[in-house]
Amino acid sequence: MVLLRQEIGDVLRDFRLQKGHTLRQVASKASVALGYLSEVERGQKEASSEILASVAEALDTPISSIMREVGDRIAVIEGLAIVPDTIPADIVAAELDAEVMAH
Template identity: 75%
Template sequence: MILVRHEIGEVLRDFRQQKGRTLRQVAGRASVALGYLSEVERGQKEASSEILASVAEALEVPISIIMREVSDRLSVLEGMPTFPDVVPDDLVALDAELAESELSLH
């Protein structure tokens, strides 16, 4: 069974380690108990949206980036295709053509 809390914990740990911060540093900046944050990172506890926001702020990472990474990981675990972060060139060209044709109609 895929548990979202496991992926959230792994993403938070990955970002913390990428930033070169200790669990104690992040817990202190986020005003979260060290033991609780440790349990969140290990996927043993569900973090509230307030806790996630505090930890994201302590890590200086937007919560949207954290949740996107969680979503991407869940997609992989579920065997779903991942989608590119950019709009393909052919869709950009089509959008430009549609906008141009709308202008010519007016």
């Protein structure tokens, strides 16, 4: 079973480490208790949307990027293909054709 809190914690830790920040730095900047943030990163606590937003801001990372990474990781775990970030060209072309025909 996939635990969302575990994936969120892993992603937050990965983003923090990529930025070269310590847990203490991020907790302080996000105004979150160090122990609590540690538990979130280890998947032991569920973070509220407010906490996630504060941590994302402290990491100078859009929350959408964090959640996209979480979704992509869960898709891999579930054995699903990851949804592309862009709309396939044939769909865009069909939409443009339909729009031209409507005018």
